[in-house]
Amino acid sequence: MLSAVWLVPALPLAGFLVLLLLGRRLGDPLAGWFATLMVAASFAAGIVTFAGLLAEDAEDRSFTFRLFEWIHVGGFEVDVSFLADPLSVTMVLFVTGVGTLIHLYSIGYMHGDERYPTFFVYLNLFAFSMLVLVLGDNLLLTFLGWEGVGVCSYLLISFWFERNTAAVAGKKAFITNRVGDWGFMVAIFLTFFALGSLTYAGEDGILERAGSLPESTALGIALLLFVGAAGKSAQLPLYVWLPDAMEGPTPVSALIHAATMVTAGVYLMVRVSPILEQADTALTVIGVIGAATALFAATCAVAQRDIKRVLAYSTISQLGYMFLAVGVGAYVAAIFHMVTHAFFKALLFLGAGSVIHGVHEEQDMRRMGALQKYMPVTAATFIVGWLAIAGVIPFAGFWSKDEILASAWQDNKILWAVGFVTAILTAFYMSRQVYLVFYGEARWHERDIKSPDEALAEPEHEPAAATAAPGDEAEHHEGDPHESPWIMLVPLVVLACLSLVGGVINLPWWLTLEHWLEPSLEGSLHELEVAGWIQVTLAVVTLAGAIGGILAARAVYLRQRVPAERVEPPVLQHAWYVDEGLSAVVDGPVEEVADGAAAFDRRGIDGLVNGIAHVIQAGGSQLRVLQTGYVRNYALGMAAGAVLLLAFFITRASF
Amino acid sequence: MEYVVFAAAAAIIVGGALGVVLSPNPVHSALMLVATLFGVAVIFVQQDAHFLAAVQVIVYAGAIVVLFLFVIMLLGVDKAEVLSTEPLGGQRPAAAAVAVAGLGLAILLAVQAAEVTGARSVAGELSGDYSNLEIVGRTLFTDYLFAFEATSALLVIAVVGAVVLARRPRQPEEVGTDGG
Amino acid sequence: MVDDTWYLILSAVLFTIGGMGVLVRRNPLVMFMCVELMLNAVNLTFVTFSRALDDVGGQVVVFFVLVVAAAEVVVGLGIIVSILRRRPGATADDVSLLRG
Numbered sequence: 001m002l003s004a005v006w007l008v009p010a011l012p013l014a015g016f017l018v019l020l021l022l023g024r025r026l027g028d029p030l031a032g033w034f035a036t037l038m039v040a041a042s043f044a045a046g047i048v049t050f051a052g053l054l055a056e057d058a059e060d061r062s063f064t065f066r067l068f069e070w071i072h073v074g075g076f077e078v079d080v081s082f083l084a085d086p087l088s089v090t091m092v093l094f095v096t097g098v099g100t101l102i103h104l105y106s107i108g109y110m111h112g113d114e115r116y117p118t119f120f121v122y123l124n125l126f127a128f129s130m131l132v133l134v135l136g137d138n139l140l141l142t143f144l145g146w147e148g149v150g151v152c153s154y155l156l157i158s159f160w161f162e163r164n165t166a167a168v169a170g171k172k173a174f175i176t177n178r179v180g181d182w183g184f185m186v187a188i189f190l191t192f193f194a195l196g197s198l199t200y201a202g203e204d205g206i207l208e209r210a211g212s213l214p215e216s217t218a219l220g221i222a223l224l225l226f227v228g229a230a231g232k233s234a235q236l237p238l239y240v241w242l243p244d245a246m247e248g249p250t251p252v253s254a255l256i257h258a259a260t261m262v263t264a265g266v267y268l269m270v271r272v273s274p275i276l277e278q279a280d281t282a283l284t285v286i287g288v289i290g291a292a293t294a295l296f297a298a299t300c301a302v303a304q305r306d307i308k309r310v311l312a313y314s315t316i317s318q319l320g321y322m323f324l325a326v327g328v329g330a331y332v333a334a335i336f337h338m339v340t341h342a343f344f345k346a347l348l349f350l351g352a353g354s355v356i357h358g359v360h361e362e363q364d365m366r367r368m369g370a371l372q373k374y375m376p377v378t379a380a381t382f383i384v385g386w387l388a389i390a391g392v393i394p395f396a397g398f399w400s401k402d403e404i405l406a407s408a409w410q411d412n413k414i415l416w417a418v419g420f421v422t423a424i425l426t427a428f429y430m431s432r433q434v435y436l437v438f439y440g441e442a443r444w445h446e447r448d449i450k451s452p453d454e455a456l457a458e459p460e461h462e463p464a465a466a467t468a469a470p471g472d473e474a475e476h477h478e479g480d481p482h483e484s485p486w487i488m489l490v491p492l493v494v495l496a497c498l499s500l501v502g503g504v505i506n507l508p509w510w511l512t513l514e515h516w517l518e519p520s521l522e523g524s525l526h527e528l529e530v531a532g533w534i535q536v537t538l539a540v541v542t543l544a545g546a547i548g549g550i551l552a553a554r555a556v557y558l559r560q561r562v563p564a565e566r567v568e569p570p571v572l573q574h575a576w577y578v579d580e581g582l583s584a585v586v587d588g589p590v591e592e593v594a595d596g597a598a599a600f601d602r603r604g605i606d607g608l609v610n611g612i613a614h615v616i617q618a619g620g621s622q623l624r625v626l627q628t629g630y631v632r633n634y635a636l637g638m639a640a641g642a643v644l645l646l647a648f649f650i651t652r653a654s655f
Numbered sequence: 656m657e658y659v660v661f662a663a664a665a666a667i668i669v670g671g672a673l674g675v676v677l678s679p680n681p682v683h684s685a686l687m688l689v690a691t692l693f694g695v696a697v698i699f700v701q702q703d704a705h706f707l708a709a710v711q712v713i714v715y716a717g718a719i720v721v722l723f724l725f726v727i728m729l730l731g732v733d734k735a736e737v738l739s740t741e742p743l744g745g746q747r748p749a750a751a752a753v754a755v756a757g758l759g760l761a762i763l764l765a766v767q768a769a770e771v772t773g774a775r776s777v778a779g780e781l782s783g784d785y786s787n788l789e790i791v792g793r794t795l796f797t798d799y800l801f802a803f804e805a806t807s808a809l810l811v812i813a814v815v816g817a818v819v820l821a822r823r824p825r826q827p828e829e830v831g832t833d834g835g
Numbered sequence: 836m837v838d839d840t841w842y843l844i845l846s847a848v849l850f851t852i853g854g855m856g857v858l859v860r861r862n863p864l865v866m867f868m869c870v871e872l873m874l875n876a877v878n879l880t881f882v883t884f885s886r887a888l889d890d891v892g893g894q895v896v897v898f899f900v901l902v903v904a905a906a907e908v909v910v911g912l913g914i915i916v917s918i919l920r921r922r923p924g925a926t927a928d929d930v931s932l933l934r935g
Contacts, residue, residue: 629934643757661837676856730919750858758851765843771887778892806902813906820913
């Protein structure tokens with residue numbers, strides 16, 4: 001059963017190839033169904049592999065499936081092999097599971113788009129790359145998948161490339177990722193240099209032998225890998241691409257920028273946890289940056305107007321939590337939060353997509369409101385997601401977030417405080433979003449609000465053309481908001497159920513996930529030794545903070561007791577002016593440096609090369625004089641040479 | 656007595672050589688060359704190389720110089736060359752310098768090398784029972800037979816080469832008449 | 836007995852004069868004759884050493900030098916003839932097509 005592991009990436013790859021060739025023939029919606037089928041089959045293969053692992057004893061749960069020999073050069077040996085161990089199978093399950101739901105959703109969401117088949121080509125390619133990333137048994141194969149998801153991210157963000165902002169956002173994502181990739185690459189070189197291997201598992205693998213690394217080398221590798229992870233998982237300062245990535249279609253935001261690709265960084269950190277454990281400074285750095293990112297992004301999310309941008313900053317913030325967990329050694333908590341976050345964030349994004357679809361491509365929350373009556377299923381599932389992310393018991397987010405905060409309390413009280421404040425802010429801005437979108441006054445057109453029955457009796461509208469820019473609502477409100485088709489609602493419902501019960505995978509008294517993941521962590525896990533009553537107290541305090549945030553948002557946005565402008569200063573709306581600052585720096589000093597470098601290259605280096613050629617040419621012209629063409633001159637040369645030789649031999653040889 | 660012979664022969668040789676180099680008229684140069692070759696033949700005799708002296712006169716003076724004269728007469732290059740000017744600048748001073756240096760070194764070498772230290776009579780005894788002609792003949796046809804045969808082939812090739820080089824290009828309409 | 840050194844000096848002088856002649860004269864036939872002078876100087880040296888070492892090998896070498904010189908003259912004159920036929924009155928300086 002374990003040999004089914006190769007099917008997991010192979011099926012989406014097959015889907016990609018088939019759709020590449022036949023996608024246009026299959027068309028809307030058959031191409032979408034085919035792609036979904038491939039990912040669902042991959043999920044099934046993942047289940048089979050999972051069952052295979054369960055059948056083994058806990059210590060033996062590591063299975064390497066070698067597909068073929070790849071690079072064998074001198075001492076450098078890397079194969080295309082898949083590693084099925086608890087960590088990778090966990091990733092596979094939620095990537096393919098959530099991925100299937102999002103594929104299903106996209107069949108409905110992208111219906112009517114001109115390039116419908118292409119979308120699914122990219123989605124399947126993405127699924128393949130992500131699975132290679134997760135299943136790869138060595139750093140190089142992980143990097144291959146890493147790059148693959150980066151490319152797919154670019155392709156999908158700028159899917160509607162006719163819109164200039166989308167094209168620019170795609171480039172921004174790719175280039176920022178590239179900066180991170182530099183760190184990853186140097187880390188690979190350093191790892192090979194220090195340990196002579198890139199493979200994770202096995203006696204010669206890097207995880208087993210991480211203990212032999214000197215601290216400085218481990219610090220270097222860890223920090224460089226974190227640079228890569230920061231790029232992929234949008235941590236400070238490489239987060240700037242994620243808010244702009246919302247230009248892509250909403251399923252893309254859900255799949256790539258909420259549930260899967262951005263979690264690749266966290267996966268990498270947990271995978272190389274033995275190396276991180278060798279360098280405490282690295283853990284501290286990761287924890288601090290994670291916490292700072294969480295707080296920073298939460299402050300930005302408070303003031304965003306676009307429904308998807310709030311969720312984008314929220315993603316950055318929650319990813320910060322995961323890195324905070326890594327930084328305090330709570331690897332299981334990080335994975336736990338990653339899984340629960342995948343559920344509720346995907347749910348929130350898909351719900352947002354449903355809302356956007358329902359209000360005819362409007363994305364500004366100031367022009368929504370009172371949608372709960374018109375889109376009950378969307379509203380209900382969105383509320384489940386909201387409660388999960390705010391950390392309200394018994395939803396999944398409560399358990400995972402509290403596990404992180406408890407570990408933070410044990411390691412560094414300041415980090416706990418930052419996490420606590422962020423939790424309050426999270427509750428606040430998510431509540432703000434819910435109140436603005438689903439409750440309050442209807443602000444989406446000037447007419448009176450119709451009763452729900454009359455609204456639902458309106459004929460089904462085709463979604464407006466995908467190239468509509470958000471904001472020009474006057475011509476597009478052909479009618480009232482409407483609920484989305486069943487094909488978009490089913491994934492919402494499934495994800496809502498998962499967000500409700502997802503906490504069960506690692507309840508504090510059973511710790512199922514922790515026991516499951518132990519073999520993959522090679523003893524790196526920092527045991528939670530906080531007393532039980534302290535844990536409960538912390539949980540209660542956090543819950544109180546969350547409820548406080550919800551009430552505060554209610555006061556501002558529902559009851560209008562405090563004017564909204566006081567809570568949303570411009571500095572937060574523009575996300576602390578980071579993007580503007582970057583543009584200023586790049587347009588100014590960076591461009592100057594680039595011009596200088598170009599001039600140096602032209603005049604200095606090219607001049608040097610051309611100069612050498614010039615000198616040689618001049619020398620040649622000078623030497624040309626010797627070639628007179630006259631035989632007698634040549635004879636003179638020969639005679640002179642002979643005389644010199646004679647002199648040489650006479651003076652050297654002894655008689 | 657020998658010194659006298661040597662001195663006379665040396666004088667002829669050097670005088671003839673200078674004549675070859677300094678005569679504007681090539682015919683005079685050829686005649687001076689003959690004188691030099693005779694002088695060398697006398698020296699050969701004095702060195703007990705009788706066979707070589709004979710061959711020198713017959714082949715060198717008798718055939719080669721005659722060949723030179725034939726060509727000079729045939730081609731009409733017997734006009735005098737203008738010796739006073741030198742179109743190539745710096746050639747004469749440089750040649751003089753090289754010549755002086757070369758001569759100095761050669762004399763140095765000669766003075767030092769007169770005491771021979773090599774193995775004696777490797778190829779055959781000169782002062783042995785055989786006469787000079789005999790010993791040369793014996794050595795030539797036994798130890799150096801291959802070289803001898805090779806040089807005969809060389810001569811054949813040289814003849815063929817000369818014929819090919821010197822003939823006039825054959826015109827198609829001249830078939831039948833003597834091509835030269 | 837004349838000392839061998841004198842013979843060697845004589846051949847050195849002869850060789851030098853021949854060498855100067857090759858470098859200074861322009862008439863191709865005279866240049867060729869100067870080359871013959873140099874060859875004769877070499878022959879003289881060989882014979883001298885042949886007697887000093889009591890070795891007939893030196894004389895055999897002279898024999899071969901003579902033969903090869905003859906062949907060389909034949910071919911060389913053939914070349915000169917063919918050149919001078921095309922350009923009557925040409926000197927060594929006129930064949931300078933290889934000028935760089």
